Amino acid sequence: MTILQHKMIPLAVAFLVAASLLPVQAGVFPQCPTRAPAPEPNPNPIVFSSWFDDVNGDGMLRASDGEIVNPVSANQVCVHLTAGDGFTNMADGREQYIFGFANATGFNAPAMGEPWDAVMMNYMESAHFPAPTLTFREGDEVYLSLTNVGMINRPDLFDPHSVHWHGFPNAAAIFDGVPDASIIINMGSTLTYYYQVVEAGTFMYHCHVEATEHMQMGMLGNLYVTPAQDGTPTGGFSRFAYNDGDGSTGYDVAYPIQIGAFDPVFHEQHIGVQPLPFANMDDKYPMFNGRGYPDTVNTGALDPALHPRPGAAPMPTLIAATPGQRILLRVSSLSTTSFHTLTVLGIPMQVVGKGSRKLGLTNDISQYYTTNAITLGGGQAMDVILDTAGVPAGTYFLYTTNLDHLANEAEDYGGMMTEIRIQP
Amino acid sequence: MNSFISKQTVWCLTLAAVLLWLPAGAARAMHGNASIAGVTGTAFQFTAKADHITTGDGNNVFFWGYANGGGEVQYPGPTLIVNDGDTVTITLVNRLPEATSLVIPGFAVTASGGQPGLLTREAPPDGITTVTYTFEANRPGTFTYYSGTHSDLQVEMGLLGAIIVRPSGYVAADPMSWTAYGDERSAYDQEYLYLLSEMDLTIHKLAEQGLFDQIDTTRFWPVYWFVNGRTAPDTMLDDDVSWLPHQPYSAMTMMNAGERVLMRMIGGGRDSHPFHTHGNNFDQIARDGWLLDEGGGNRAAEVGFIPDKSVSDFTQTVSPGGTYDAIFVWTGKGLGWDIYNGSDAEHMMAVLTDANGDGFDDTTFEYIADHGKPFPVVLPGQQEVTFGAFYSGSPFLGAAGSLPPGEGGNNPNSGFAYMWHSHNEKEMVNNDIFPGGLMTMVIVDAPGGGVMP
Numbered sequence: 001m002t003i004l005q006h007k008m009i010p011l012a013v014a015f016l017v018a019a020s021l022l023p024v025q026a027g028v029f030p031q032c033p034t035r036a037p038a039p040e041p042n043p044n045p046i047v048f049s050s051w052f053d054d055v056n057g058d059g060m061l062r063a064s065d066g067e068i069v070n071p072v073s074a075n076q077v078c079v080h081l082t083a084g085d086g087f088t089n090m091a092d093g094r095e096q097y098i099f100g101f102a103n104a105t106g107f108n109a110p111a112m113g114e115p116w117d118a119v120m121m122n123y124m125e126s127a128h129f130p131a132p133t134l135t136f137r138e139g140d141e142v143y144l145s146l147t148n149v150g151m152i153n154r155p156d157l158f159d160p161h162s163v164h165w166h167g168f169p170n171a172a173a174i175f176d177g178v179p180d181a182s183i184i185i186n187m188g189s190t191l192t193y194y195y196q197v198v199e200a201g202t203f204m205y206h207c208h209v210e211a212t213e214h215m216q217m218g219m220l221g222n223l224y225v226t227p228a229q230d231g232t233p234t235g236g237f238s239r240f241a242y243n244d245g246d247g248s249t250g251y252d253v254a255y256p257i258q259i260g261a262f263d264p265v266f267h268e269q270h271i272g273v274q275p276l277p278f279a280n281m282d283d284k285y286p287m288f289n290g291r292g293y294p295d296t297v298n299t300g301a302l303d304p305a306l307h308p309r310p311g312a313a314p315m316p317t318l319i320a321a322t323p324g325q326r327i328l329l330r331v332s333s334l335s336t337t338s339f340h341t342l343t344v345l346g347i348p349m350q351v352v353g354k355g356s357r358k359l360g361l362t363n364d365i366s367q368y369y370t371t372n373a374i375t376l377g378g379g380q381a382m383d384v385i386l387d388t389a390g391v392p393a394g395t396y397f398l399y400t401t402n403l404d405h406l407a408n409e410a411e412d413y414g415g416m417m418t419e420i421r422i423q424p
Numbered sequence: 425m426n427s428f429i430s431k432q433t434v435w436c437l438t439l440a441a442v443l444l445w446l447p448a449g450a451a452r453a454m455h456g457n458a459s460i461a462g463v464t465g466t467a468f469q470f471t472a473k474a475d476h477i478t479t480g481d482g483n484n485v486f487f488w489g490y491a492n493g494g495g496e497v498q499y500p501g502p503t504l505i506v507n508d509g510d511t512v513t514i515t516l517v518n519r520l521p522e523a524t525s526l527v528i529p530g531f532a533v534t535a536s537g538g539q540p541g542l543l544t545r546e547a548p549p550d551g552i553t554t555v556t557y558t559f560e561a562n563r564p565g566t567f568t569y570y571s572g573t574h575s576d577l578q579v580e581m582g583l584l585g586a587i588i589v590r591p592s593g594y595v596a597a598d599p600m601s602w603t604a605y606g607d608e609r610s611a612y613d614q615e616y617l618y619l620l621s622e623m624d625l626t627i628h629k630l631a632e633q634g635l636f637d638q639i640d641t642t643r644f645w646p647v648y649w650f651v652n653g654r655t656a657p658d659t660m661l662d663d664d665v666s667w668l669p670h671q672p673y674s675a676m677t678m679m680n681a682g683e684r685v686l687m688r689m690i691g692g693g694r695d696s697h698p699f700h701t702h703g704n705n706f707d708q709i710a711r712d713g714w715l716l717d718e719g720g721g722n723r724a725a726e727v728g729f730i731p732d733k734s735v736s737d738f739t740q741t742v743s744p745g746g747t748y749d750a751i752f753v754w755t756g757k758g759l760g761w762d763i764y765n766g767s768d769a770e771h772m773m774a775v776l777t778d779a780n781g782d783g784f785d786d787t788t789f790e791y792i793a794d795h796g797k798p799f800p801v802v803l804p805g806q807q808e809v810t811f812g813a814f815y816s817g818s819p820f821l822g823a824a825g826s827l828p829p830g831e832g833g834n835n836p837n838s839g840f841a842y843m844w845h846s847h848n849e850k851e852m853v854n855n856d857i858f859p860g861g862l863m864t865m866v867i868v869d870a871p872g873g874g875v876m877p
Binding site for chain 2: 337339
């Protein structure tokens with residue numbers, strides 16, 4: 001025993017020395033760094049412990065909106081997400097246990113005189129599906145803090161969580177969210193990711209911890225970056241999917257559409273604390289943005305009899321435009337099981353981008369193509385333009401041609417479908 | 425007491441060093457070896473026969489495969505590496521319980537010997553009769569071969585492989601000559617194969633028991649997914665490890681920042697797989713051995729040039745029977761912080777210079793314009809995070825940090841580690857065991873190697 005203890009001494013000493021050299025910030029600590037105002041001995045040292053009110057309620061703190069005092073740069077953005085569990089309901093009313101994210105950016109604990117740990121109580125069991133849509137601008141400097149609020153319905157689990165910005169160009173391993181390659185955040189603590197956003201495009205994000213499980217459980221969200229060309233009139237448009245140089249990706253209205261699907265057996269085994277069916281995983285609730293048809297086209301409150309939790313499935317996918325408008329669909333898939341083909345009845349689909357990049361270089365439309373069907377596997381994204389010029393007003397359907405996925409489990413005429421309403 | 429502690433310290437450090445270096449030793453040995461493992465020549469002698477492969481969950485799975493010459497039967501079959509213009513012959517002998525054959529899409533193949541079959545001539549299951557397939561490898565690229573007989577069962581059982589045709593001008597000993605298609609648009613520094621496939625365990629169990637009349641391939645339900653015939657984590661072991669005698673091919677991928685990495689992706693099974701590259705987009709430059717160009721056109725890529733009709737993406741659909749070549753580069757461009765932590769000389773084993781002012785090092789094409797910029801956030805304390813086996817203990821390239829005992833260890837040079845995998849995430853399991861399946865790790869190493877703590 002004594003000898004064993006002696007053997008441990010060098011290890012213990014090494015550990016203590018190493019630990020003392022590391023910056024230690026215990027507990028919940030979202031970071032929105034600011035520059036200390038002058039005069040200071042060191043001009044403008046960075047202060048990491050600042051946080052501010054989300055004045056305009058857009059879910060992010062943005063220096064250009066005046067929401068960050070003494071920002072580190074003019075394009076600074078700060079976001080605070082939480083990761084935990086919750087419940088949502090499918091279009092047929094079936095309850096599903098989920099893991100997911102919530103947006104805590106508006107929770108300014110210091111201003112409320114609360115310790116940051118209050119985020120835990122305020123955001124536990126508040127996960128929703130899909131995750132909050134993250135919209136950034138090319139040139140943004142993003143500080144994204146992730147607090148793990150734990151899974152209160154699975155007290156036997158101690159899972160960490162992460163944010164993987166899927167498709168981030170030249171990603172650094174430390175901010176890539178892959179548990180094998182970096183660090184992931186434990187319950188009750190916060191990790192701040194940093195992204196200098198240098199490219200526009202349609203991306204996506206998800207938790208990468210135990211990826212098959214956490215993604216099937218619903219830790220999936222839309223993420224896209226608008227280009228620097230926005231606001232510069234080009235080819236008759238002022239908003240664009242990419243820096244195209246010629247306005248060829250210009251649009252009037254844009255909608256993110258994320259493919260996702262649940263296997264109800266997996267979710268029910270999960271809340272039942274039973275072994276999880278990985279080999280038998282088989283999705284029965286195909287969805288756009290966390291809803292099956294007809295919930296996809298409901299822009300109001302969902303039927304409380306089927307959806308007792310307001311906000312659990314917050315995102316409709318009704319696509320609305322006036323005749324003649326160009327519609328940009330930012331389509332991404334985070335299905336954990338299969339490829340999906342989507343079609344639009346009555347309006348040709350022009351594919352202008354893929355994998356967060358414009359097809360072809362600036363001022364080159366030679367690689368665009370027009371089709372009636374696009375196919376996406378998990379982790380794929382496409383930018384599709386629907387030009388409604390000459391298209392009569394009316395309702396058009398966007399749905400998967402994997403026809404068994406047009407169902408909310410046993411309920412037919414549902415699943416992965418939505419409507420495009422062209423109205424004057 | 426002092427001497428006791430120092431002795432113990434030495435012992436602990438030695439043990440730690442051994443533990444740290446062993447797991448990734450195999451992977452490290454691959455680095456700098458840009459050639460894909462396989463067999464070269466123009467005449468190959470294949471024997472189709474049965475054996476067992478090992479999966480990451482510890483299972484042994486009965487399979488059918490090809491052995492070349494006196495070699496072991498293997499999954500996938502031997503990767504044939506030939507030269508543009510070669511006349512290639514593959515002689516096949518069959519020790520399986522049913523007739524079999526080979527088809528090689530993309531080439532005009534002449535078959536002789538054996539017995540007639542539907543798609544091509546077949547080798548009867550007698551273990552003696554030979555059938556010979558001959559073709560001229562008349563263009564460079566990435567190709568595949570697989571069984572042309574009862575292929576819904578035989579490809580599932582493992583009768584598939586890769587063919588690489590080197591362009592004229594390729595000299596193995598001269599890295600400056602390395603291209604996939606003969607010019608700078610397909611030039612590369614490192615080259616890796618990703619042959620993707622899957623298996624339905626039920627079919628293999630029934631085949632092992634000889635219950636062929638009970639096999640129904642229309643009820644296909646794969647539970648194993650492979651890169652180069654291995655499930656993760658075995659994908660990250662070196663080529664030819666002794667304990668995987670029938671699965672010789674690694675998928676562990678290593679590179680330096682700024683290097684062009686040629687990815688040769690092949691759909692080997694009957695399902696499509698979305699293969700996702702963490703770290704950066706790739707540029708798909710060729711499909712089924714045809715460059716994506718128009719009249720030899722080219723355009724600038726992040727590093728060097730690519731064909732003008734290349735397609736950038738972060739997830740490649742790899743469909744059955746298809747091959748896809750891509751150039752992947754990780755430069756670190758635009759991160760906004762110094763991956764060398766203030767260009768600490770201790771972390772930088774190479775001198776990087778940017779005389780032409782494009783932001784990239786003039787020789788390696790690593791992005792260096794962010795040097796000197798501070799790390800942007802405070803990382804949580806050690807008690808608040810869970811560590812990955814490929815985490816070096818520090819966010820900086822080539823710089824190991826301190827880790828609690830037992831953590832890290834698979835990344836001794838402190839590179840940046842990424843995961844390349846099927847993004848139909850179900851395919852990242854070995855039967856019911858996560859993680860595994862169609863996944864490998866990728867390491868971007870520091871220039872000149874890293875430093876130990």
